[in-house]
Amino acid sequence: PLVLHITGARPNFPKAAPVMDALAARGMRQLLVHTGQHYDDNMSAVFFRELGLPHPDVNLGVGSGSHAAQTAAMMTALEEVMLAERPDLVMVYGDVNSTLAASLVAAKLGIAIAHVEAGLRSFDWTMPEEINRVVTDRLCDLLLATSADAIAHLASEGVAADRIHLVGNPMIDTLLRQLPHLDARAKADELGLPEHYGVVTLHRPGNVDDPAALAPLVAALRDVADELDLVLPVHPRGRARLEASGLFEHPRVTATDPLGYRDFLGLVRGSAAVITDSGGVQEETTVLGVPCLTLRPNTERPVTITHGTNRLVTPESLLAAYREAVAARAEREGAVPPLWDGRAGERIADVTVGFLAAR
Ligand code: UD1
Ligand code: UDP
Structure with a gap:
């Protein structure tokens, strides 16, 4: 049998790598498609170099666009x-437009679909x-879940x-595989960061697309930066608006391009705290035992709160939550969700081998 893996955006790559690896060890024939949803070197190719993913067999090169235009180009x-x-x-992996596009096409061709996450x-x-998650799950045959x-x-x-x-x-x-390669000071020294610093990532449309929504976030981050140096690897989605917001003019804020894995x-790993709206980063900080403050009204990853280091915060609650999380850090270390x-x-x-054998 042949398994076709669909990737395209940054968070897909660290999910697909161990799955392809384990299927290869079981002798499965596999092909890797990259839709081209993300295409900058630091949003895509760097992950292939670092994570041992095979070179994509096909790159569709669809690039950026509106939801309809991008999804349609991928589907065609x-x-x-x-x-x-x-x-x-x-x-298919996760919840990005590449995930949805592949699920719609496969379902209508009568091809079985497995959804990781x-x-x-x-x-x-x-x-x-x-929307992408719910529709994908409705269409797929094998639902592979990360949590209860x-x-x-x-x-x-x-x-x-x-x-x-x-x-x-x-x-x-x-x-866990990459832990031996994670140097807690290498990049920090290169960026001139002091011993205690925080890492910030922001790219949710609800946070960065509308300057009116972004302004209170920026004000809250400036308040934290008065107490803790902050480094922001800036996702291309929010770059222009964050630059315009004046956040990077704060003397204790360092902006960089998106970083490799x-x-x-x-x-x-070396940070005092992470402030983010990323999905994957909520999970990674949980395992690393680093306090995570998630600037969102909700999370689809509640085990990072019940088991891990994550807390949901608003711009208004960020500063107090940061102080409290750092003070309470040791209590949350080492608690990791089952499996x-x-x-x-x-x-x-x-599961995949068993599913294919039974068909
Ligand atoms: C996508 C996913 C989001 C995921 C995020 C991970 C969807 C709907 N959204 O959001 O769930 O959390 O990836 O990072 O699938 N751009 C570049 N270079 C690139 C890629 C994008 O400059 O290599 C810029 C373009 O201006 C583009 C914008 O970023 O229009 C947004 O890219 P897109 O892939 O549409 O959505 P993301 O915000 O990256
Ligand atoms: N990531 C990275 N460099 C960065 C920012 C994030 O390597 O500058 C990694 C992060 O550790 C995680 C993945 O990218 O493995 C998460 O992607 P992102 O936050 O873009 O997407 P989300 O998880 O929110 O969909």
């Missing part, structure tokens, strides 16, 4: 690839990711139990 190109290759299973729900329909809450969501949506598997978190497989997680143990890729491969 993916249909050709799937018709030519006739995979037995299409494996199925069942996460923010219940916030203003997020494009929520995801299983409960899928069950309540009527998904048959025999399609759902709790497999753990492949993004954490990658993190090892540089970024090395910085996170976030570095073996999710192997479990996914075993």
